[in-house]
Amino acid sequence: MTFLDFGAPIAGAPDNVLRTDLSRRVYQALQKRKDFEFVAIRSLAAEKSPSDVLIVDALSDGVPSKNDLGIKYRERLALVFPHDKWQRPDVRILRKGFPVTPHQNENLDGGPRSICLTEESWELARCRWTATNYLNDILYWLERAARRELHSEDQPLEELFFLAPAELILPASWGTNAARNRLAIAHSRQTGDGRFVYFAETVEKHPAAPPADLLVIQTALVPNPMLELPPRDLGDLSEWLGERGVDLRVSIDAFLRSKFEGHTFSHAPHQRAFVLLVEIPIARDSSERAEEVRRKAFFIGQDFISVGLIMGFIDNFENTLVLNSMRKGNKLLADEWKSIRVAPIEVHHRLTAETAQSHSGHYDRLRRGVIVGLGSLGSSISMNLIRGGFADWTFIDHDHIKPHNLVRHQAFGSQVGVPKSEIMAAMANDVIEGSAAPIVQRVTESNLAEGLVEFEGKELIIDATAGVEFSLAYSRSETGSRACSVFLSPNADYSVLLGESLARDVRLSELEAQFYRALIQNKDLADFSQLPGGRIRTGGSCRDHSMVMSGADVNLHAALLSSQILRFSSNPEARIRIWKNDRETGATQCLKVQPSDARQSTTGSFTMRWDSKLEETLQSLRESDLPNETGGILIGLLDLVAQEIRIVEALPAPPDSAKSPGTFQRGLDGVGEELIRISKLTGGRVIYLGEWHSHPPNCSTSMSTRDEILLSQIADFQAAEGFPALMLIVGDSGVQVYLQEALDD
Template sequence: MHGRIEEDPPTLGLLAEMLSARGVDLVAALELAISTSVGSNGAAAATDSTGTVILLDMPITRALDVPAERCARRAYLVNHGELKLGEMMGELHRVGDKYWRVKLLEPVAKSEAWTMVEIEAIEVLQCVDQAAARRQAGTVGSGPMATLVGAGALGATMLDLWVRSGWGEWTAVDKDHIKPHNLVRHPADLRHLGHYKEQVVAARAKEIRDGAAVVTPVHADACDLVDGGLLPALSSGRLVVDASTTLEYPRLASAHDDAGRHVSVFLTPSGSGCALLLEDAARTTRLRSLEAQYYRAVIAQDWGEHHLQGSAGTFWSGASCRDISVVMPYSSVQVHAALLAEQVQKLVTSDGACVRVWSRETDTGTVVIHELSVHQEHRIAFDDMDLFIDAGVTAKMCAMREHHLPNETGGILLGYHDLNINAIVVVDALEAPSDSRSSPGHFERGVEGVASAGREASRRTAGIVGYVGECHSDPKGHGADPSADDFYQLVYLALGMAQDGLPAVSLIAGDKGDLRAMKAAVGS
């Protein structure tokens, strides 16, 4: 109970008197602790410490006979080890180089020398547990069960921030190890050279603070989803943060219906920008479609002109021809990692899909956000390959048709083939070239600007997006049923694409949003 405010006692004896007045026998507690510590086999004098800390837990109440509201902690430093203190209290006796417990045949008065031992009050600080970390960081909620794919510079830095703020329970997946050049922009240090990255981030989580969330390391290739035994770590109900910096993993994960909600984060090659692609909670629009919609914005928007262009340079990080790394300061990683980590925490609390891109001017530090409209993904299954197109492209085709009625119209399709997952992804449909010829029953696409548009799309997307086929519209009063001319054109396209070993695609737009997709390849 709160009483008068007392100063800390200067000696051990006065501390014992203060506690005795409150019903606490400090002497008995000290004697029991010292005796138990020494045991029946004695204790070597050389093992005695230079000081002893007495820690007090003091329940605080506002009145007698009521539960304590909180527990105050006080600590006092005694400038003697417990063995020496036990000897001064008469609990221990020193014989040669060892201390022994005193066994008296009959009671005798013990020494009072201990009562004059000076003590010093020291501050007691509480270690930060998960709940306290969240309070101090302003984190709302404990966060999800989550998996980090890719414990490289970006992923490791983001995980470091989440662990410190008490957000989430994590599994980290990677197969690479720390090399000397990684230390320039990775949270690892010299101790971790040669260690696997997923084990490094797990070890660092333990070192950040006592009681931090445990990070479970999994050494595996994330692209080996089935044989690598990773499906439990990526399963439904978990959040999966893809920081792998690869194209292969998010595309493979998109094909698994039993995987958890994914969010992909990455830096641009120059380190001056970053992007976040978040699936909706129901995963009706997956990373493969969000990737395509991101490319469409990169191609069409002013900010995309140099968005994915090269870094400040490259350097050899090893002897292999693959050991080439980009020049990028750790400050760029940290700036974008902090932004992305914060955004992931906020955005996953809603169910919607999201694509956000940030551009940073390094000279001034100005950051500009570009938020993209997200459109529903549509899958069209062929026998040996799937075609993916989003509602943004189909709406654009319908708008092009309406604008040119009563004439037909058309243009080229931009996208990419991914033979690893047997998919064709349509990124955009371009307007008819200026030299096209059209009428209510006929359309012949021109060539003006087509080659340059394809080259520019490829340049802006680092060589990923290119020509995949053609689209055109049927006149008013018609659906999207293909004509003989449409089949003839598809065969012609397939023969041309066969030079690269790729299939050709044709999309037809008709009345009431009707859309027909056709695919052909030489030999199929």
């Protein structure tokens, strides 16, 4: 066997010549091992990384004697210990002909290849590094390499080259179409560590930018890629490509012919970069199909005309550049082209929705959505969804950014005065090109009816506005797109998601009523509407005020709601969820409210709506008092414009009520206080609607004469505010709702 010569010989006792603690510890450990033989001590005098070197033979019983790779029982290695303690010890392979395997790296010093023992950072690994484990890891690496077990199935394949000093960002739309050779370098920037990043766009998108001449080459399949030094000139690149099935001269010749077809050149194009982009299919084994295609690029040190002249593929005939018809190249300059420098470039694509989804762990892409309301909550949710790869959104908001919005909004100070929807669409498109379109408009029932805002064909409509106006208007629309509403409590301790069923047989307006019932019934939600910080006036109008709420609170709930919106969107059922955050511990509790089926009846021009859960409550209250009649008050939501009444809850009979098998007289004890509590808890939305009472068994739910008198009395009471009056009767056959409208003076 023959070995590579590595390091400079050094004379003297080990304790005197070894400079590092690690090398001395390994030398001592070698004296006690039978599976390593010490050969020599050497040194590396590299300016940036002087090192101690121990030359050893590793004797590995675990290496199969007839392994197909040809790894030997005895392998000579150089153990390298940099004098800088913050640099990782290295292991170099010294036997000539050692096979190429995964987890080997070429080195910047051009010396023998290294083996990679661990992915762990040296800062962490050095905390528990021992000489014994270090030597054991070397033997284990040799055994696994011989058995082809170094690279686990779930581990990414190795990179091809060491990190290049520049990066090229291709457009997201760049692919296999005919336009992929038509690129321009739109702009560039230098990073903090001195690297350059070049941003390429299509010529059509940036016609004023200097175009780049792009030659795209695809190699043969590369199995088990190994990290190595990138080519430094066209000669190195030609050799590297030749080993992978590509003749660079033939590729450049074909490229030049395509450039000259239909064009005449009198001189080299000014300020045009010549870029060679190599597509490299890679796999874990030569018998496999490509697992992925890696792209590497090289800036050529000359423009394509100059390269063609030097290679002899172009002639200068009477100040006109023409293709050399002989196609054999210039024999006098046969090797000069090989010395043309090339600069390696890392290649990346702009983020796409598909890439964002794979990195986020999302696989069911939500497409064609609308977000209405791009305030604090809406702006955070919109960016969470965009960054998760859920693209193709329409952002709708009529308002613009004001200075105080910057406390909680995703916008920046330079965007004050810009419409919120335009800001968020621009930010979204900067993350994923073409992912959002803005509409600066208030969505009302009238422009919904006129079709001025298109919601048909969208998969999900998200209402993130600060009010209920859009949800109510959208509930009355007959578009097929389901919607959800997300909002925070005034104190930012709670967040809520109300989601329609896929069939829209349970709509936002009904879910709002059911949410309010949960709010009224559940004592754990008693502080939902508290305003510990109060409000801050932000302008001269009576409406110009803002709640005291931190951006951290908004972002916390926005993250949770973004995740829950995606889960909701993949389920056809309606949903009501309420989350409470414990400010002291950070723990979040979830209250699940099961949505109920909708019910309705119509009297005159009014539609009364309630749900099956309310019917169950009424029947339960009735049965608990049989054979007596019972009753109480009805509370709910009133919309005089839409002429809709949504019954939220039927309160039980006050304790001072009079009950008998044939009559019921509601008491007054606690009723006023309960209505005040409910009004505060629901922000004044839920109000008194009328009365309910039960009928005895075997009696219909039709009104008696006494009931008719009672409904007239309720109507007189409600007339003080111009509201209609309700009476609900529950009996054996179910419930019946009666309405008497107020008469205008």
